[in-house]
Amino acid sequence: MSQEEEVRPVTRGPSVGAVTGAQQTPAHAPVSSALLEVDELRVTYGGAVLALDGVSFSVPEGGTVALLGANGAGKTTALRAVTGLLRFHGGQVTAGSIRFAGRSIARADAATLVGSGIGQVLEGRRVFADLTVAENLRVGAFAGRARRREREIRQELLELFPILAERADQPAGLLSGGQQQVLAIARALMAQPRLLLLDEPSLGLAPRVVAEIGQALRTINERGCALLLVEQSTALAMRATEHAYLLETGRIRTHASTAEMLSDERVRASYLGAPAVLGHPEEVTR
Amino acid sequence: MTAFLQLLFQGVALGCIYALVALGFTVVYRASKVINFAQGSLLLVGAYLVSFLATDLNLPFVAAVVGAIALLATGGAVFQMTVLRRMLGQPVFVLVMITIGLSIVIDSSIPAIFGGNARILGDPWGASAVHVGGVTLNWVRIWTVVCTGLILALYFAFDRFSRYGLAMRATAADEEAALAVGVPVRRVYALTWAIAGGVAAVGGLFLAGFPSSVNPSLGDVALRAFPAIILGGLDSPPGAVVGGITIGIVEVMSSGYAPGWLGNDFSSVAPYVVMILVLLSRPYGLFGTRPVERV
Ligand SMILES: Nc1ncnc2c1ncn2[C@@H]1O[C@H](COP(=O)(O)OP(=O)(O)O)[C@@H](O)[C@H]1O
Numbered sequence: 001m002s003q004e005e006e007v008r009p010v011t012r013g014p015s016v017g018a019v020t021g022a023q024q025t026p027a028h029a030p031v032s033s034a035l036l037e038v039d040e041l042r043v044t045y046g047g048a049v050l051a052l053d054g055v056s057f058s059v060p061e062g063g064t065v066a067l068l069g070a071n072g073a074g075k076t077t078a079l080r081a082v083t084g085l086l087r088f089h090g091g092q093v094t095a096g097s098i099r100f101a102g103r104s105i106a107r108a109d110a111a112t113l114v115g116s117g118i119g120q121v122l123e124g125r126r127v128f129a130d131l132t133v134a135e136n137l138r139v140g141a142f143a144g145r146a147r148r149r150e151r152e153i154r155q156e157l158l159e160l161f162p163i164l165a166e167r168a169d170q171p172a173g174l175l176s177g178g179q180q181q182v183l184a185i186a187r188a189l190m191a192q193p194r195l196l197l198l199d200e201p202s203l204g205l206a207p208r209v210v211a212e213i214g215q216a217l218r219t220i221n222e223r224g225c226a227l228l229l230v231e232q233s234t235a236l237a238m239r240a241t242e243h244a245y246l247l248e249t250g251r252i253r254t255h256a257s258t259a260e261m262l263s264d265e266r267v268r269a270s271y272l273g274a275p276a277v278l279g280h281p282e283e284v285t286r
Numbered sequence: 287m288t289a290f291l292q293l294l295f296q297g298v299a300l301g302c303i304y305a306l307v308a309l310g311f312t313v314v315y316r317a318s319k320v321i322n323f324a325q326g327s328l329l330l331v332g333a334y335l336v337s338f339l340a341t342d343l344n345l346p347f348v349a350a351v352v353g354a355i356a357l358l359a360t361g362g363a364v365f366q367m368t369v370l371r372r373m374l375g376q377p378v379f380v381l382v383m384i385t386i387g388l389s390i391v392i393d394s395s396i397p398a399i400f401g402g403n404a405r406i407l408g409d410p411w412g413a414s415a416v417h418v419g420g421v422t423l424n425w426v427r428i429w430t431v432v433c434t435g436l437i438l439a440l441y442f443a444f445d446r447f448s449r450y451g452l453a454m455r456a457t458a459a460d461e462e463a464a465l466a467v468g469v470p471v472r473r474v475y476a477l478t479w480a481i482a483g484g485v486a487a488v489g490g491l492f493l494a495g496f497p498s499s500v501n502p503s504l505g506d507v508a509l510r511a512f513p514a515i516i517l518g519g520l521d522s523p524p525g526a527v528v529g530g531i532t533i534g535i536v537e538v539m540s541s542g543y544a545p546g547w548l549g550n551d552f553s554s555v556a557p558y559v560v561m562i563l564v565l566l567s568r569p570y571g572l573f574g575t576r577p578v579e580r581v
């Protein structure tokens with residue numbers, strides 16, 4: 001299990017804030033409104049499948065929000081709508097609005113959105129297996145808002161996740177699942193996002209690794225980056241988020257503080273498909 | 287022995303041209319999974335461009351070559367940005383059909399513009415050669431090998447060390463993940479078409495060198511390079527080089543050594559025989575990656 005420990009973030013990192021772009025909030029941004037505001041969003045795939053039907057949620061500047069729901073509820077679709085990846089999957093926004101830092105982003109393309117401060121970690125980690133760890137990080141800096149500071153940002157991330165420094169020259173495909181997840185997160189942070197979206201980062205990981213990822217996410221948030229976490233299981237949401245929305249077949253069912261939502265047995269049993277906090281096969285077997 | 291070395295030299299020179307065809311092809315395929323059926327036609331354009339710039343516009347030959355490379359690279363990128371890009375979200379076979387359309391347009395407009403007769407290339411080498419121990423080394427073939435080596439070195443350095451080379455590799459590995467972390471994937475596609483155009487200009491000009499000429503049938507080289515592409519593996523640039531040179535050598539050697547009963551044209555069949563033999567043991571070519579199912 002020593003490998004799992006290696007993903008543990010070092011929390012006493014420098015407080016410069018270079019890892020996230022919180023300091024770069026434009027002065028003209030509306031003070032009171034949320035960083036990300038999704039309003040009455042409808043999304044269809046191929047013009048036929050209605051995946052989201054009037055979904056609204058928001059993430060405050062520097063906030064932490066979970067989007068929970070069973071398999072097929074539309075969580076990934078919601079993230080795709082925000083990050084401009086819907087087109088890639090033959091989906092489209094047919095109604096509603098998405099605003100980021102006060103500006104409508106419904107039509108922006110994926111690469112541009114990364115440049116303007118929305119980072120994401122896709123479901124399944126999706127590291128570039130044949131590229132080295134260092135190269136994966138370099139790719140993450142491609143659209144970075146702070147490309148001139150690439151070296152500095154990488155240095156800080158390597159201090160936060162020392163395992164990535166140790167493995168810098170190895171192909172990413174050789175890392176363990178937890179390490180790949182850490183790499184996927186670090187790769188997204190290379191672009192200095194103000195908002196980081198994560199799609200089921202705990203999937204397939206042992207509880208101990210999930211706890212470490214949770215710790216890392218809290219550190220990232222402390223440095224100013226807002227989080228939107230999509231999960232089917234509750235363990236990570238509990239650790240890393242304050243507020244939670246419950247998505248059920250394309251509609252927001254309810255929202256509340258994460259602690260409140262997850263203490264509701266009916267919510268857990270009927271929508272998250274698990275009688276206990278531990279929702280993953282790997283966790284259950286332990 | 288002299289005959290063997292002579293054939294080997296010619297085989298390597300021919301193989302270099304195949305390697306350039308295959309490289310242009312795999313660079314596009316690797317990033318976007320588009321099988322570019324117009325690559326041979328791009329070589330045809332390259333040869334005519336050099337000839338036009340060098341003989342009609344009387345540019346110095348080096349300037350004509352550089353100009354042709356720049357024009358064809360730009361043309362490739364513009365084609366991607368104006369035509370293929372509109373097809374975003376369409377199935378890949380639609381894009382493949384469009385490349386077939388492009389090759390038909392090129393193949394029929396070249397003779398319409400320049401006439402059906404052979405033109406001279408305008409190169410300084412002609413049939414001149416050096417003789418080394420009984421082996422005749424034509425200058426045009428020497429330069430073919432030298433320039434191909436240079437271009438391959440440039441390409442691989444670009445792929446390995448530059449920012450956009452990294453972006454090409456990331457896009458090839460996982461297009462959605464590349465998009466998701468901010469790689470301008472559409473710009474990467476345009477870049478791969480620019481590379482396809484640039485290497486086609488060089489391949490085309492050497493293809494038209496002695497003993498050939500600038501003529502409308504040069505584009506057929508794509509068919510002859512096909513076994514090289516398959517042999518190396520569709521999505522592997524190093525495979526393109528190994529496959530190209532192997533097939534060049536096989537073709538020339540079999541024209542020199544094949545016994546008469548195999549017929550006159552065995553040399554054009556031999557590359558396919560080698561390709562099939564390799565595919566029997568390695569279905570994705572020597573360097574190709576087998577498609578992985580993502581769980
Ligand atoms: N590319 C697609 N094409 C068609 N339907 C899709 C596509 N992706 C997702 N869907 C459908 O949209 C709905 C929501 O899916 P998804 O957003 O992946 O849910 P979740 O991430 O919550 O599991 C499901 O009914 C799913 O079948």
Ligand SMILES: [Mg+2]
Nearest residue numbers: 075076077123
């Ligand atoms: Mg999902």
